[in-house]
Amino acid sequence: MLFAIINSLTTGMAVFLVAAGLTLIYGVMRILNFAHGAFFMVGAYLVSSMVGQAPPSTLALAAAAILAAFIVGLFGLVVQRVVLKRVQDADEHYMLIATFAVMLICVGVVKLIWGLEFLSVSPPPGLEGGNMLGPVFVPTFSIFVIVCGVLAFLLLELLLQRSWAGKMLTAMSRDRLMAQLMGLNVPVWMMVAVGCSFALAGLAGGLLLPNQTLSPVLGDQFLLMSFATIIVGGLGSIRGAFLAAILLGLIDGFNAIAFPNIPGVGIYIGLVFFLLVRPNGILGEEQI
């Protein structure tokens, strides 16, 4: 039981790492970014090229992940300049399709560069194996993922709520026009937010890499889960996404234990349930 909870938290935090960037870009640009999963995957492939099948140490993995985050962040700026900026005033559905197109191109390019074969990167020596936590055996990598998730959450909260830059971003996401009138350089801040969002995707890709098998469909797997997470949490809310990630992780874990014959259905049913009970998400704002 305790193990199941820890494991659900691991799943939840893994998804949160991906979903954080997704909800950030929504908060600022009102874009549900279909390409987010694809850039998560690019981050993972980049790191796998840097560290090979077996990273020498946790530090090396983290450094590679940060470097990948930086590179993917730069891609984000390019996407922002070439695509998002031009459609940001259009109907939200057009933005959706634009990011869908970016996703297709991204997956196509990944296939050309890295091929179709499955790739695998093992956890660095420090994160292999596990420890006994009371009566249960807990893999070290699970702890690593949970710690990363919580750290990412605290950091984002701190930055957005406490720092000057965070306040600017929050102001802009509340009312873009007002922020502009107040003399805020909205386009520049927009770039910063998009860059950060993509960088988060890349970082998540690198950190979760030892957890997953790399293939060109890796993006899809996480995309749906993170969509569910940010929708249940309330679009644009980091806190909501954090709560929702834990909640959906628990639902999935409960599903695996209580209804082993129909695995994987719980998430969808939970999603439908939450959407009907709290149509704007747990911490979502009222829709206008």
Place this chain on the structure above:
Amino acid sequence: MKMNRRNVVKAGLAGASVLAMPYVARSAMGTVRIGLITPLSGGGELYGNYIKSGAEIAAERLMKQGALGGAKIELVIRDDKGTPDGALTAFREITGDGVKLIAQGLFTSGLLATLPLLKEVDGTLVMVGPGSLPVTHEAFTPHAFRMGYTAPTFGGGQGALMAKKHPEANKWAFIRTDLSSVEDISGYFRLRLKEEAEKAGRSVELMDEILVPYKTADFRNQASQIAGSGADALFTTIQGADNITFYKQARGFNLDQRIGLMCDSGNELAIARAMGKTTPKSLWSWTGWYPYADPDNTASIEAVTMYKERTGEEYPSGFFGFAHDSILSLVDGLEKAGSTDSAKMIPAIESSTPTGCLGKISYRPEDHTFAGLLTFIRFGADESDPKGWKVFEVEHLNGADYLEPPTPGKKFER
């Protein structure tokens, strides 16, 4: 990695240019056209690419050998996108252009869509690699041959082999993807394992199957359940990339230390290629084709050598072998029949037994299902090998012994 990357790009471009060449509408004298319908985009793309390579190398080899009186063998390759619609479009396009010999695989639904059309176009088709039962049972048509093993054959065969080779394994755990297409693999493994053990006067405990959804990111719950179950053997039937994720996450629980005997249903060397030296220490897997299983099989060695020259890789997936032998079957049949008419092709393929990558090719006359040799390999991590892994042993079984009974035209009920 770099090698791999460059070659994929190269292969992609080469493929594109070859396919883009317009082909003559009517087959010219001295040219034999064979259609190949396989997923080159979408879900099965990875396997489809192996199938494409296998077919191309077969055509090249056969031309070099001067098969069909030195005729040019031209493959008309079409992407079925892994969907029935894609398969139908491709099938109707190439048959509409007069192609009568076709190799198609690997998805069952695509085959179920095209099999009923073979009669009206007078076609002969070899199915590349499908394992599901319907294509030679309720959807049976004399125009099609299955170049692949059914789930009862390789699943059951592996169960029997494990019972014989490992009498020490008493308590078996099972984990499989929740897809009905893999139900039979696990089901027949259990059946034959039990039968074989009872024949030897032993009883084995078979634990309930643990089901996991298709495309899952996390297997830790299941891995810990297995690690804590006290099982001394494990049979894994998980599809595709998920399978490798399972073995990776199972490492956290030292599953390969705790479980004495690990078996996989057929992801064979894809696991080792991806995991390198972190591959489980010993894993038995069924494989459609292991190129180095029989050093005396020149077809197999030649084909894999050509593949290596082309791509720099030494261990193509089993689907490569299936595709190679599908083309061989068609060309050999045509040689004997002397005409692409299905009335002549069908008996020719039925009665001929050419030797291909998989050894002697023969189909059961009643329902045209493949009745060849089954191959199992044991591989695992090996520090001494530069790849980080190694194939330790190879076992063969006679596939015909494990075939389900023929029921052409009717559903087979266990």
Place this chain on the structure above:
Amino acid sequence: MNPAIKATLLVLSALVLLALPLWVNPGLLHLVGVTIVMGVFAVAWNLLFGYAGLASFGSGGLFSIGAYFMAVMLRAGWQDGFLLLILVSMAAGGLVAFLVGAIALRRSSGIYLAILTLALSEVLRLFLMRWHWIGAEDGLPNIVRPSFSIGIARVDLSNGHSYYWFLCLACAAMVAIMWWILHSPLGRTLRAIRLDPERTAFMGVNVYGYKLAAFTLSGIFAAGAGALYAPWAQIVTPDLGNMTRSVQPILYTLLGGASSFWGPLIGAFSFSAIEYATRTLVGIQEIITGAILLVIILVFPTGIAGAFSRFVGALMPSEPSSRHGSSVASAVRTETP
């Protein structure tokens, strides 16, 4: 656009479609058949999107309800009631859409609605995948093309190209009905709701009721498209309802132009044409599709239909713009500066 030009184009394309079996390759013909069905499916989706402003990401589920219903009934030998079966399939799709809409539309809209419908259609697909009675993952093959009698006349759709022609007629009928609905007061009210729901509500219009009507109608025609599809492909699989299928009408609509009634059909045919032309370019399919979409979104945000009307409009500046199509186009344009 000039109604005369439009009518001429319509008649010409109908004639070309009807004459296709006489000269094209059967593979291309199969693709065209699928495209016609997908075009109708996309028009049905756009009934919801272009006119009521609601985006569903679960229309593939409704499509597969129609397709599966038809497949099961035809395999059970109900050929004689084929025409009736089409109507019942449509009713089934409409009923499901009505029930979903009755709950969902009260509670959610926008992206939330999109994801809700996506989740529901995924649940349906998972259900179809594990139900052995309807073939589980492999689906239901060997669906017969029916032969039935109307009065004393016997109609046999199993031979040659007869089902193709039937498909053309049935799809034309569905498109005509949708056209008629959207150009009736109902369609005009829906457009008013899309442009300004609050003001429309003030005018005493039951916004929820109209949205629900649009949702139900869209479901009826999506299932109808599915019902016609089953005997054409002669196989149905659970993947008919997957996300890729649900995204298809969206792509077609945006490619063709959501502001035009004909946009989705134009989009479907353009998309298929691109796909067929690039079918031998193995390995770069995604890049091609993605790049084309991106160019369309960035350069022609009103889709092919919008770009075309502007082109025709520029050629004939004196021509007053017609009531339909381009007036909605301009509405969308003002909405998206």
